[in-house]
Amino acid sequence: MLDNLGKNLGELIRNLITGTSVDKEAVEGVLQDLRKILLQSDVDIDLIDKLVADIRKKCLQEKTPAGLTLREHVLKTIYDELVSLLGEKPAEGDILTRKRIMFVGLFGSGKTTTIAKLARYLKKRGKTPALVALDYHRPAAPQQLQQLGEQLGVPVHVSEQKDPYAAVREATEKFTKNDVIIFDTAGRNALDADLAAELKKLGDMIKPDEVILAIPADLGKIARRQADEFNKLVGITGVIVTKMDGTAKAGGALAAAAATGAKVKFIGTGEKLDELDQYDPTRFVSRMLGLGDMQTLLDKAKEAELRPELAEKMLEGKFTLDDFFEQIESVGKIGSLDKIAGMLPGLGALKLPQDALAKQEQQLKKYKTIIQSLTKEERTTPSLLNSVRVKRVAKGAGVAESDVREMLKQYEQIKKLTRMLGRGNKDMMKMIKQLGGKMPF
Ligand SMILES: Nc1nc2c(ncn2[C@@H]2O[C@H](COP(=O)(O)OP(=O)(O)OP(=O)(O)O)[C@@H](O)[C@H]2O)c(=O)[nH]1
Ligand SMILES: [Mg+2]
Structure with a gap:
């Protein structure tokens, strides 16, 4: 259903988890990608801009909460903000207390x-629903409802006068025993x-305690205007987004509905009568991101962080290439990136392009081979690595000279960043040490 959105976001998040460093630049990169992906799923541009600005503010301008690394904080913030973009979870079971429900x-x-799906849902929960056909413009409409009622064993009223107002009167007299x-x-x-005019008059007669607007997901962001219009007219109390299967615009439709303030209560995920799910933005985002559960993911991100001794060394500027090697190893410890992808429910099924994954992994492997090809002196004093030595190392490791330079650059960047942090002030250093050596990348 969310193939595009899910695939791309899943990839983005995976890169964030497995990337060798998470810094301001990486966060900006992620935000740009996120923006593109949300645009593709037809989320309204204003909503996207607000979301991106909120994430940027939380991740880059506010302090990273104690106990979280920047990597974890960014992940969690993206997740939380997406959940809030997609609206609130409706109160569990509130639909069960309704006596008159009008669909528009x-x-x-x-x-x-x-309606048939909802009748089935209510019946399964011990209710005794009855249905009323109010569409006498399309000749086949009442029959369609009648057939569905028969299938479910739920009574249906069709007015012989073929008049919606008469149907309301007759049905309210007839269905006094139905809850x-x-x-x-x-x-x-x-x-x-x-x-x-017809809806307004029907609304006045029915006095519904729930007015549900059915909106197809493939409307995307236009859903907002439609919801607003119906709301002005009949005062909708909830939305059901239908046909979530088979559109890449589902995210846009859900965000649009949420932006009107109307609660999405259910989502329709197929033509069959059991294909109705209670709406839960958390579950939706997890699925969208291809993440089975956020906690497992955060744990994984944590495992890839540094050990405290290493952090201390780095802060004191004693971070050597040996230490860099160790750091790469600890990223490797969480398993091959392939395996991680497969472990996350949804992600495996999304048929991710393997090249991005493989590329990351290959790069780290390359770095390791390069470091292994260095002499002991070179590892402790990387400045020895002049162009002659770089050439030798590249040859020895079977990589390009540019790979060696890139590895050195990565190493220098990390070293510089941590030295800066260390020099910053004593309190900050203490704080970082207290965080169990979790460095902000
Ligand atoms: N794939 C898919 N199809 C759906 C879903 N919900 C409804 N449909 C299909 O959409 C078509 C229209 O559904 P209806 O329930 O007749 O729509 P309606 O709003 O009652 O239509 P009118 O009464 O003509 O205004 C039918 O072919 C349904 O099977 C869904 O969640 N997924
Ligand atoms: Mg209909």
């Missing part, structure tokens, strides 16, 4: 199907004056 929505948005009545209104191509 444009042509083919999935009203009738979703919930669901009304299936007519759709239109657009929310025109006719439909508006």
